[in-house]
Amino acid sequence: MPQDQLWYKDAIIYQVHVRTFYDTNADGIGDFGGLAQKLDYLQELGVNAIWLMPFFPSPLRDDGYDIAEYTSVHASYGNLDDFKTFLKAAHERGIRVIVELVLNHTSDQHPWFQESRKSRDNPKRGWYVWSDTDTRYQGVRIIFVDTELSNWAWDPVSKEYYWHRFFSHQPDLNYDNPAVREEMWNVVKFWVELGVDGFRLDAVPYLVEREGTSCENLPETHAVLKELRAKLDQHYPGKMLLAEANQWPADLRAYFGDGDEFHMAFHFPLMPRMFMGLKLEDRKPITEILKQTPSIPPPCQWCLFLRNHDELTLEMVTDVERDYMYDQYARDKHMRINVGIRRRLAPLLDNDRRRIELMNGLLLSLPGTPIIYYGDEIGMGDNIYLGDRNGVRTPMQWDGGWNGGFSAADPESLYSPLMLNPVYGFQAVNVQSQKRFDHSLLSWMKRIIKVRKSTPVFGRGSIEFLYPANHRILAYVRQLDKESILVVNNLSSTAQAVELDLRQFKGKILIEMFGRNIFPRVGELPYLLTLGPYQFYWFRLRKI
Amino acid sequence: MAEESILTDEFLRQLIDVGEADVLVGVPTYNNAATVGHVVQTIRAGLLKYFPRERAVIVNADGGSRDETANLVRGASINDLQHSTDLNALRTLHSISAEYAGGPATGTALRTILASAELLRVSACAVVSPESTTIGPEWIERLLRPVYQGNFDFVTPLYRRHKFDGLLMRNLVYPMTRAFYGRRVREPYASEFSFSGSLASHFLAQDIWVHEVGHTGTEIALTMSAITGGFRLAQSFLGVKPHLDARSADLVAAMRQTVGALFWSLEPNFSLWSSIRDSQPVPTVGGEQEVTLEPLRVNRKRLFDMFRSGVAELEPVLKSILSPPTLAELQRIATLAEEDDFCYGDELWARTVYEFAASYHKAVISRDHIIQALAPLYRGRAFTFLVENREASGEQVEQNVENFCLTCERLKASLLELWNGKK
Numbered sequence: 001m002p003q004d005q006l007w008y009k010d011a012i013i014y015q016v017h018v019r020t021f022y023d024t025n026a027d028g029i030g031d032f033g034g035l036a037q038k039l040d041y042l043q044e045l046g047v048n049a050i051w052l053m054p055f056f057p058s059p060l061r062d063d064g065y066d067i068a069e070y071t072s073v074h075a076s077y078g079n080l081d082d083f084k085t086f087l088k089a090a091h092e093r094g095i096r097v098i099v100e101l102v103l104n105h106t107s108d109q110h111p112w113f114q115e116s117r118k119s120r121d122n123p124k125r126g127w128y129v130w131s132d133t134d135t136r137y138q139g140v141r142i143i144f145v146d147t148e149l150s151n152w153a154w155d156p157v158s159k160e161y162y163w164h165r166f167f168s169h170q171p172d173l174n175y176d177n178p179a180v181r182e183e184m185w186n187v188v189k190f191w192v193e194l195g196v197d198g199f200r201l202d203a204v205p206y207l208v209e210r211e212g213t214s215c216e217n218l219p220e221t222h223a224v225l226k227e228l229r230a231k232l233d234q235h236y237p238g239k240m241l242l243a244e245a246n247q248w249p250a251d252l253r254a255y256f257g258d259g260d261e262f263h264m265a266f267h268f269p270l271m272p273r274m275f276m277g278l279k280l281e282d283r284k285p286i287t288e289i290l291k292q293t294p295s296i297p298p299p300c301q302w303c304l305f306l307r308n309h310d311e312l313t314l315e316m317v318t319d320v321e322r323d324y325m326y327d328q329y330a331r332d333k334h335m336r337i338n339v340g341i342r343r344r345l346a347p348l349l350d351n352d353r354r355r356i357e358l359m360n361g362l363l364l365s366l367p368g369t370p371i372i373y374y375g376d377e378i379g380m381g382d383n384i385y386l387g388d389r390n391g392v393r394t395p396m397q398w399d400g401g402w403n404g405g406f407s408a409a410d411p412e413s414l415y416s417p418l419m420l421n422p423v424y425g426f427q428a429v430n431v432q433s434q435k436r437f438d439h440s441l442l443s444w445m446k447r448i449i450k451v452r453k454s455t456p457v458f459g460r461g462s463i464e465f466l467y468p469a470n471h472r473i474l475a476y477v478r479q480l481d482k483e484s485i486l487v488v489n490n491l492s493s494t495a496q497a498v499e500l501d502l503r504q505f506k507g508k509i510l511i512e513m514f515g516r517n518i519f520p521r522v523g524e525l526p527y528l529l530t531l532g533p534y535q536f537y538w539f540r541l542r543k544i
Numbered sequence: 545m546a547e548e549s550i551l552t553d554e555f556l557r558q559l560i561d562v563g564e565a566d567v568l569v570g571v572p573t574y575n576n577a578a579t580v581g582h583v584v585q586t587i588r589a590g591l592l593k594y595f596p597r598e599r600a601v602i603v604n605a606d607g608g609s610r611d612e613t614a615n616l617v618r619g620a621s622i623n624d625l626q627h628s629t630d631l632n633a634l635r636t637l638h639s640i641s642a643e644y645a646g647g648p649a650t651g652t653a654l655r656t657i658l659a660s661a662e663l664l665r666v667s668a669c670a671v672v673s674p675e676s677t678t679i680g681p682e683w684i685e686r687l688l689r690p691v692y693q694g695n696f697d698f699v700t701p702l703y704r705r706h707k708f709d710g711l712l713m714r715n716l717v718y719p720m721t722r723a724f725y726g727r728r729v730r731e732p733y734a735s736e737f738s739f740s741g742s743l744a745s746h747f748l749a750q751d752i753w754v755h756e757v758g759h760t761g762t763e764i765a766l767t768m769s770a771i772t773g774g775f776r777l778a779q780s781f782l783g784v785k786p787h788l789d790a791r792s793a794d795l796v797a798a799m800r801q802t803v804g805a806l807f808w809s810l811e812p813n814f815s816l817w818s819s820i821r822d823s824q825p826v827p828t829v830g831g832e833q834e835v836t837l838e839p840l841r842v843n844r845k846r847l848f849d850m851f852r853s854g855v856a857e858l859e860p861v862l863k864s865i866l867s868p869p870t871l872a873e874l875q876r877i878a879t880l881a882e883e884d885d886f887c888y889g890d891e892l893w894a895r896t897v898y899e900f901a902a903s904y905h906k907a908v909i910s911r912d913h914i915i916q917a918l919a920p921l922y923r924g925r926a927f928t929f930l931v932e933n934r935e936a937s938g939e940q941v942e943q944n945v946e947n948f949c950l951t952c953e954r955l956k957a958s959l960l961e962l963w964n965g966k967k
Contacts, residue, residue: 281599282635287624320596320632467625469561471636497560 001091001197008198008240008264008369009301010459011096012449014047015308016374017063018055018077019415021396023407028414030395030406032073032082036089041431043093045377045442046449050090051098051200051242053309055083059109059169063309063393065100065202066107066170070187076415080194087195096197098242103184104203105170113171117157126177129163129209130155137163140215146338165206165215175207175224185231192232198240201225201262204255205245217251225261240264242303246315249293259297267293267302267368269316272325274306274362275348276317278355279328281492283474285321287465290366301459302368306359307376310389311340312348334384342389346379351423353379354534357444358489361536364452365478365487367463377445378434381424383417394419399432451513451538457485466500473498473531477505477541484541486510490531499526510539550652551659555642559663562638566598567591567688568669570657571617574607574648576674581616583674588620588637590684596634598692601664604641605656607648613674614641650801651762655753661744668692669744673735678784686780687738690829697740697775700731700767702828703785707933707941708842710785711926712795714945717764717802720897723952724810725771726820730779733764733802743775760797761805768809772816779828796919804915807904818960822953847927848886852878854920861917865903870895874921888921888928890951896921898955902962 004010022034032055042050054064055077064074073083090097106113115124134152142148143165152161153168162171173180188199208220225243232239243255243265255262270293273285296302312329314322322339329348330341341348349355356379363370375396383391394416398405404418404426411418419425434440452458461480468475472492478485484505490496502522510519519539520527529537551559569587573580584602591600604617620639644656654671661669668691670684690696703710713731721732731737739747750769752758757765770777810817855862855878862871873892880886897918904914933941 276634280597280635284622284624284636285634291624318632320634324597324634465624467623469558470563471561471623471638472563492563494564496563 001094001096003238005238006299006460007096007238008049008242010453010456011049011369012047012364012452013049013051013098013303013369013371014042014045014374015051015053015305015371016396017053017309017393019064020374020393021406022398023409026408027076028407028409029076030415031076032078032086036082036086039086039089039093039095042095044446046446046453047372048094048453049096049098049197051371052100054100054102056100059107061107061169062167063389065102066105066109066167067102068107068109069111071190084194091195097195098198098200098240099191099196100202101184101188101191101199102202103173103175104206105164105166105172108169108171112173116171117155117162120158120160125158127174127180128171129174130158130160131163132160134161137209137211137213137215140165140209144338163209166203172206172209175221181224181227185228188228188232189235192236192239196239198242198263200242200244202244204243204262205247205251217245217247217254222254222257222261225255226257229257229261242266246313248316249289253294253296256296256300259299263299264301264303264369267304268313270302270366271305272312272314272317272321274359275312275329276321276325277474277491278349278359279324281472283471283489283491286362286474287467290463290465303371304363304366304368305371305373306363307343307345307348307373307392308371309373309393311337311342313338313340315339332384337389342382342384342391344380344382344392345373345376347381347424351379351381352534353441356441357448358491358534358536360445360448361487361538362474362489364448365458365485365538366476367461367478369459370452372445377442378431379424379429379441381419381421381429383419386416390416397426397430399430400427404430405432447514454513455483455485455540456480457483461485466502468498468500470496470498472496475500484508485513486539486541487536488529488531488539489536490534493533495530495532497528497530499528502527505541508541508543511542513538513540550644550655551663552642552645555640555656558638558640558642559660562601562640562664564599565601565638565664565666566668567595567600567692568657568661568664568666569600569602569684569688570654570660570669570671571602571604571674572607572650572653572657572671573604573609573613573617573674574653575609575611575613577609577611577613577616579677580604580613580674581619583672583676583679584617584620584639586679586681587672587684588622588639590681591637592622592633593681594685595688595692596632599635600637601660601666602637602639603657603660604639605653605660606641606643607653608643614643617641649759651753651757651759654762654766655748655758658744658748661739661741662748666741666744667694668738668740670738671736676736676785680783683736683782686782686830687736690778690780691738691740695776696778696827696829697743698767698770699738699778699780699829700729700734700826701736701785702730702779702781704781704783705785707936707938708930711842711929712798712802712922714941715893715925715929715948716897716922717806719894719945719949719952720803720806720901721764721767722823722949723956724806724817724820725768725813726817726823727771727777728823728825728949729767729771729777730826732767733761733805734767735763736782737763737766738780739766739770740775743770743773746773746775755808757805757808761801761808764802764805765809768806768813772809772813777826779826781828781830795922796916799915799919799922800912803900803918804912807901807911807915810901810905814963818963821956823949842930844927844930845883847923847930848883851888851920851924851927854917854923858917858920861909861913864908865914865917866896866899870899874924877924883927883931886924886928886931888924890948891955893925893928894948894952894955895958896925897952898959899962901959905963906965 021030024033057069205216209215240263243262246268276285395406434442457480461478466475474489622637670687
């Protein structure tokens with residue numbers, strides 16, 4: 001693997017759960033053997049990093065985010081040797097692997113918690129947050145409002161309450177306890193020694209609790225994370241930490257520290273505003289949130305995404321914006337969960353190819369490292385009638401045959417029902433059929449990823465917004481050293497004309513990056529462009 | 545198309561940037577810097593509060609202001625360059641300003657706003673006076689909502705006025721509009737009103753723009769056009785209408801704009817109004833709310849004196865306009881020494897106006913002179929109205945206005961006889 005320590009800046013990450021991808025032992029559940037077999041597909045797609053969702057032993061009451069053992073592999077997905085084989089194969093293809101590190105909580109089935117709850121004087125009692133009252137930390141918000149009434153749960157065994165920010169079966173670890181911090185470092189070491197390239201740290205704002213606070217983003221939490229980062233840099237330089245912190249940009253900024261905390265963090269507030277801007281046909285939500293986004297230390301990077309395994313979260317929007325998003329994207333109540341929308345990209349965009357392309361164009365051209373959620377590259381649909389967020393976690397659709405090519409098992413034994421409807425079902429939407437056509441979404445995704453990877457500007461360059469009077473046009477210039485790229489997006493469903501002030505690039509010619517066609521030279525006058533509905537251009541600005 | 549010739553290139557460029565809009569609020573201005581800032585900020589607040597999801601635009605048609613009017617209007621914009629953190633706006637709000645050619649003229653301003661509404665393909669458009677300092681954000685909802693929800697094409701306001709405010713409206717414009725066209729539009733000459741996109745196109749297609757009413761008195765001409773075009777009408781309660789002293793000072797100008805436009809409209813619409821015998825109510829949306837009104841002082845003595853001198857000085861003119869019995873009765877009451885004995889009653893006033901309308905039709909003298917000659921007579925009527933309603937409650941005043949309207953409807957046949965030349 002190349003040794004560039006900033007590799008994550010040029011990464012195009014593919015997010016996948018082992019369970020969902022490919023089943024090699026016909027038990028109805030995807031496994032590491034299957035993932036290894038499909039690495040050629042991912043290499044062909046052009047991604048150069050995989051983010052694996054939790055694959056550890058777990059009762060699977062929260063899709064694996066309820067971990068019962070940190071240093072092993074869930075039996076359904078294989079074993080550690082299978083993981084090592086997969087990891088080696090990925091690296092051989094130039095694909096890095098990022099794994100989950102759920103720091104905040106464990107499953108209540110984890111041996112640590114089982115020990116901890118045995119008695120109040122158990123040595124592991126202090127590994128979790130216990131209380132004889134449920135009135136501590138009053139006012140701290142409940143995250144899973146659809147299922148939880150309190151952040152405290154009563155333990156009938158040791159007859160005390162334990163603290164949990166997520167489901168009640170996910171007790172929070174106590175990071176005030178040095179033994180917990182040491183043990184989690186051991187977990188990190190374990191996976192790094194095996195060769196993983198980075199960690200996606202789940203739910204990081206909630207590690208430490210303090211009375212009279214929101215128990216989120218506390219300085220003590222940052223101290224824990226900085227300690228972890230320092231050890232990682234000292235012992236394993238080049239490994240990456242990615243923060244999952246669903247916060248406003250100003251609060252998120254602290255997770256980068258002075259370049260000594262996280263390498264990357266998800267830009268949660270941007271994602272819903274991209275959908276909002278598209279529906280409003282107005283760039284304002286996007287430019288506004290990016291203007292509010294503070295600058296980050298040079299080695300750091302934002303992580304961008306359109307969809308993921310969770311709901312399209314609407315926590316980081318105003319009430320007016322949330323109502324609008326629900327009305328526009330989730331009229332059916334089945335589409336809503338917690339404070340968000342449980343839908344995949346294609347159904348959110350009415351399966352409109354032009355809008356899907358535009359949104360992917362934004363994802364791949366705005367500043368940050370893009371993440372593609374498995375199946376979105378072929379336009380997979382969702383099943384909003386499955387519980388929780390399982391509707392966006394259905395099996396990968398490889399072909400139009402038995403179980404969509406996902407598994408040889410009986411269909412009834414699959415971990416999740418396949419998509420069957422005539423629009424999004426595996427017979428209509430699958431890899432095999434899309435590979436056959438140059439104009440399929442999959443083929444288009446390969447092309448745009450290739451174009452994105454043709455220059456480091458998108459991953460590492462600065463951004464300068466142009467503000468043409470036409471508010472339906474989102475235009476910006478990405479720049480790195482002497483290389484400049486002009487991106488012009490039409491957020492509208494109708495054709496638009498736009499005049500861009502490009503005087504700073506006077507004398508340069510525009511080369512459209514997909515077709516490499518030459519556009520007229522920039523002069524003193526406003527540069528006039530016309531764009532069809534939802535069309536976008538990427539232009540290289542060349543001095544020739 | 546007509547609208548292409550009235551929009552400057554610069555304004556057209558601004559409209560292109562707006563693109564398409566759902567709702568538009570037009571503000572015709574001319575040196576209104578003292579009040580327009582508050583008005584457009586309130587419009588903006590109303591749009592954000594009541595139409596947060598709609599594509600909205602504020603369009604200022606300016607008659608060549610030399611003050612800060614245009615900048616104050618543009619300052620209401622919300623975009624990614626000009627954003628106030630205390631605003632919770634989903635989308636861009638354009639607030640654009642254009643100076644139209646030909647100098648200040650309400651008609652040209654309205655035509656500019658209508659053309660903008662048509663080009664932007666808006667669903668609903670409201671016009672708001674830059675002098676309406678009592679405006680609240682809810683005005684925007686009350687004007688636009690009945691149209692935007694698709695139920696109505698033309699919405700006129702209902703204002704809460706002092707019983708002695710709006711004398712011309714109560715004693716002439718409203719009763720006569722109602723009698724002529726059979727619709728009880730309480731404010732046919734309104735500085736605030738709203739209309740649908742399709743009605744905007746209808747307005748633009750009318751030939752009023754080449755006549756005097758296309759420059760002054762256009763508001764009432766649009767009301768007539770909406771009525772005669774069979775569009776769906778509604779009235780919406782807005783609140784207090786500020787009393788403007790300056791307006792009452794130039795009565796003749798006000799008469800030209802209202803009565804002149806009203807009389808003018810009778811010509812092309814004869815077949816319609818001649819067949820109307822009574823009147824129908826116009827649906828009212830939104831309940832009237834309690835508001836406090838400032839006391840209003842009216843100089844009755846001046847009205848009385850101007851009536852008496854007018855009747856005397858204009859005798860030759862009045863002779864050519866009025867029938868001998870009507871003129872004789874006017875001359876009789878004009879000679880009454882005591883104000884308390886004076887009464888310019890409903891029936892006499894209705895006959896007077898109808899005879900003026902017929903004379904206007906026949907153009908017995910210059911039509912503008914006819915309108916001017918009505919002014920002193922109106923003052924006499926206004927004097928009677930003030931005296932009769934001195935002790936009346938607001939409800940009683942309204943009942944008296946209603947009685948006068950019924951008188952006008954009852955006597956309308958006499959106008960037809962005059963019109964057809966039987967008298």
